[in-house]
Amino acid sequence: AQSVTQLDSQVPVFEEAPVELRCNYSSSVSVYLFWYVQYPNQGLQLLLKYLSGSTLVKGINGFEAEFNKSQTSFHLRKPSVHISDTAEYFCAVSADDYKLSFGAGTTVTVRA
Amino acid sequence: GAVVSQHPSWVICKSGTSVKIECRSLDFQATTMFWYRQFPKQSLMLMATSNEGSKATYEQGVEKDKFLINHASLTLSTLTVTSAHPEDSSFYICSASSGSAKNIQYFGAGTRLSVL
Numbered sequence: 001a002q003s004v005t006q007l008d009s010q011v012p013v014f015e016e017a018p019v020e021l022r023c024n025y026s027s028s029v030s031v032y033l034f035w036y037v038q039y040p041n042q043g044l045q046l047l048l049k050y051l052s053g054s055t056l057v058k059g060i061n062g063f064e065a066e067f068n069k070s071q072t073s074f075h076l077r078k079p080s081v082h083i084s085d086t087a088e089y090f091c092a093v094s095a096d097d098y099k100l101s102f103g104a105g106t107t108v109t110v111r112a
Numbered sequence: 113g114a115v116v117s118q119h120p121s122w123v124i125c126k127s128g129t130s131v132k133i134e135c136r137s138l139d140f141q142a143t144t145m146f147w148y149r150q151f152p153k154q155s156l157m158l159m160a161t162s163n164e165g166s167k168a169t170y171e172q173g174v175e176k177d178k179f180l181i182n183h184a185s186l187t188l189s190t191l192t193v194t195s196a197h198p199e200d201s202s203f204y205i206c207s208a209s210s211g212s213a214k215n216i217q218y219f220g221a222g223t224r225l226s227v228l
Contacts (some may be wrong), residue, residue, distance in 0.1 A: 032215050043118070043205050043219040044156075051215055090155065098144065098214045100207075102155045 002027040002093045006103035013081055014111055021076040021106045023091035033074040034092040034100070035065055044090065050074060061085070086110045114140050116208050118220030125196055126228055133191045133223045135206030142208035145189040146217060147181060150203040162189055196227040 007022040025031060032051050036044040048059025055067040065076045074091060091103040115138040125131050135145060144163050148156040160176075162168040162183035170176045178200075180192040189208075193200055203224050207217035 036219075041222070041224070043116075043221040044207075046216070046218070049216065094215065098209065098217075099158060099161065100146070100156075100217060101158075104155050105153075 002031055002095055002101045004091050004093050004101055004103035006089075006091050006106050008106050009104065010107045010109070012109045012111065015083055016080050018077065018079050019081050019085075019108060021089050021091075021108070023074045023076065023103060025072050025074065025091075025093045027072075027093065027095060029095050031093045031095055033065075033067060034094070035059065035063070035074070035076045036090045036092060036102075038088040038090065038105075040087075047076070047089075081108075081110050083110050083112065114208075114210070114218040116142075116206065116218045116220040118206055118223055120223060121221060122224045122226075124226045124228065127197050128195055130192055130194045131196055131225060133193075133204055133206070133225075135189045135191070135208065135220050137187045137208045137210075137218075140208075140210045141186040142189070143186065143211040144209045144214065145183055146207045146209075147179070147189075147191050148205045148207070150205060150222075152203075156205060159191075193225065196225070198227045201225055201227045 003026050005024045013019045034049045035047040048057045050057050050067045058064045063078050089106045092100045094100045117136045119134045147159045150156045159174045160168045160170045168181035183189040205222040207219045
C-alpha cells in the first residue's frame with residue numbers, strides 16, 4: 001500500500017512571494033504522483049501529475065513539481081503566488097490499482 | 113478537459129430516509145468511478161471503486177448495505193445512502209477515469225449531505 005505525508009498543514013504566504021508545499025510518499029512499487037487543489041465547497045482540480053519521464057513536471061496556473069525518487073518526494077512550487085491561489089492542496093499517490101491515497105492536505109493562505 | 117458533474121450539490125434529509133447522489137461524466141466514457149468521503153478540514157477517504165457493469169468494490173470499514181453504489185452505464189454512477197443518520201453527514205465526492213487514462217481521475221464538485 002502507498003501513503004502520503006504532507007509536511008505542512010498550513011502555509012501562509014504574501015502575494016507575489018514564492019511558495020513550496022512539501023510532499024513525501026512511501027511505496028514498495030512504482031507510483032504515480034499528483035497534486036490537486038480544492039477551493040471551498042468544491043471538488044478537486046488536477047494541478048499536475050507525474051506518470052513517467054521527466055522528473056520536473058509543469059502544471060496549470062504556474063505550478064510545477066519535481067519527482068525525487070531517492071528522497072521519495074514530490075514537492076510543489078510556484079514562484080509568485082496570487083490571492084486566488086488561496087486554497088487547500090492535496091498530494092496523492094497511486095500505483096497499478098489506480099486507487100488514490102491522499103495526504104492530509106496543506107492550507108495555503110495568500111495575504112496582500 | 114474531462115468534466116464530471118455531481119448532483120445534488122447540497123442535500124438535507126431527515127434521519128431514516130435515503131438519499132441518492134448522481135455522478136456523471138459529461139464528455140468521456142468513465143470505465144471506473146470512485147466515491148470518496150471528506151470530513152471537515154480533513155483529507156479524502158476512498159469509500160468504493162466501481163467499474164461499469166460490475167459490482168462495486170468497497171474499502172475496508174465501509175458498509176456496502178448502507179452505501180449502495182450503482183454504475184449501470186459508462187457515464188453514470190450513483191451512491192445511495194440508505195437509512196441516513198446524523199453521523200452520515202459529510203461531503204461526498206465522486207471521480208471518474210477512462211479506459212485510455214486509468215491513472216487520471218477527474219473529480220465532481222461534491223455533495224454536502226446534512227442529516228437532521
